[in-house]
Amino acid sequence: MIDLFAEISEECRLAIPAAHHRGIAVIGAGGIVEGAHLPAYARAGLPIMGITDLDAARAQRVAEAFGIPRVYGSVEHLLADPAVEVVDIAVPAAAQPAIFRAAIAAGKHVLAQKPFALDPETAVELSGRAAEAGLVAAVNQQMRYDEGIAAAHRMVEKGWIGAITGFSITVNLATPWELWPWAQPMERLEVMVHSIHYHDVVRWFLGEPESVYAVGGRTPGQIPVGETRTATTYRYASGAIAVVHANHVNRGEDNYAEFRIDGADGAIRGTIGLLYDYPDGRTDTLEVRSRTLPTDGWVPYPVTQRWIPDAFIGTMGSVLDAIATGSTPLTSVADNVRTIDLIDAIYRSMNDNSVVGLSG
Missing domain, CATH: 3.40.50.720 (NAD(P)-binding Rossmann-like Domain)
Structure with a gap:
């Protein structure tokens, strides 16, 4: 290894x-x-x-x-x-x-x-x-260059876990919105300025979904006008599914940020280190379990770089x-047009309480 x-x-x-x-x-x-x-x-x-x-x-x-x-x-x-x-x-x-x-x-x-x-x-x-x-x-x-995410992508490309069957990103944070006065009046907030990273990464791993369904909301006493908690599900023609769940008003003081990629022959799991004590952050953690290598249980990959500032x-x-x-x-504007399409579909789903289809 x-x-x-x-x-x-x-x-x-x-x-x-x-x-x-x-x-x-x-x-x-x-x-x-x-x-x-x-x-x-x-x-x-x-x-x-x-x-x-x-x-x-x-x-x-x-x-x-x-x-x-x-x-x-x-x-x-x-x-x-x-x-x-x-x-x-x-x-x-x-x-x-x-x-x-x-x-x-x-x-x-x-x-x-x-x-x-x-x-x-x-x-x-x-x-x-x-x-x-x-x-x-x-x-x-x-975020595509954040080492934990980038290393996971290379593992998938090399076939270490087989075809992806599921991808989840879950973050539960106490985000300091007071740091960004320009964001506070935005009606479209959480997905547009934060989880756009996660949705872009899901696209990078899995491509364009058949459809998405999303919900978003506020919480009493929050500073921003827009949504600060969202949950989005993806459906793919392959049968794969993805979930992105983000809460930015965590009053439980137990911040966490995790991702998991399940495949036909194994799985990858990790944490997004930046979000545990933003903006200082820490390195990500990353582990892989593979039938194709094979690994002896979950094996940790030694992440040494950070999302901020290294990925920039x-x-x-x-x-x-x-x-x-x-x-x-890798993040050309031509490619990112599809990320903007996806973000727009997510907001349409929130507004209409409906499943929104996307073209392939």
């Missing part, structure tokens, strides 16, 4: 070759940039040439903290700089599309924070603009690799 795990670990290793470096500037200097984007890029040895934010003083402070040489006075000034080749857009969801359009019009490659669009029609439009311009555009669905190396690295080699980013 040591050799097999070493192979998985190498395939999940996150690095950005110096030959792939480009002129990168960041739009947004909020908490996710300061706590995840920029620490990840620093860890990968990736230089950032500039930053801008509506709060100029904050942008200046973040620039000084991370050795960023230039603070742009506006998005327009940043996009007008010919030295900027890649734009890292990290702003609230409602502001994403306009900046995305402007970046593509300026000839910049894009890494857009999730969700990069709030509805399928806008997602298709933005994806089409990037494709027509011949520019690389990806979405920061970086993966999403930016995939954009830079695509620019350098012509590859397609």
Whole structure:
């Protein structure tokens, strides 16, 4: 198992070759940039040439903290700089599309924070603009690069547990919504800004479902306007099922975040370490039990990287690799259109109390 795990670990290793470096500037200097984007890029040895934010003083402070040489006075000034080749857009969801359009019009490659669009029609439009311009555009669905999830995906690809029959993600948290004032008035909240990661990961493992059914709700005394607890079930043509259950107002003080993947020849289970003491987090845990290897009971895989900040190396690295080699980013906007389709179907199911079908 040591050799097999070493192979998985190498395939999940996150690095950005110096030959792939480009002129990168960041739009947004909020908490996710300061706590995840920029620490990840620093860890990968990736230089950032500039930053801008509506709060100029904050942008200046973040620039000084991370050795960023230039603070742009506006998005327009940043996009007008010919030295900027890649734009890292990290702003609230409602502001994403306009900046995305402007970046593509300026000839910049894009890494857009999730969700990069709030509805399928806008997602298709933005994806089409990037494709027509011949520019690389990806979405920061970086949970695909979280080592616990990425290693599990490689185990499935290698056939360690056979065909997937079930996938569940369950989180029960006391989420500090006060950290995100921009999210508090959103009517579509939990799925759109948090569980979108889980739903994107389910798609990555299992593809497009035949249908989904979802419920969502609030709890007395919560800060946000939108839903803070949701449960979604998926049905697949193969007979596989998936469940995503998230509660963000856990008053029991027993936070947990777990996932399990069942297969015809084994199973994988783990925890999402970031969510146990967010935002500091911890490494994930991951275990596999396989008839095909075979394992002697449940065997732990040694996770060493973290969702924050390490996984953010993966999403930016995939954009830079695509620019350098012509590859397609794992989280391309073209792929993420289907995630936005799925999120929209989940909300339609909640609103109508109905099973919603999706095209394959």
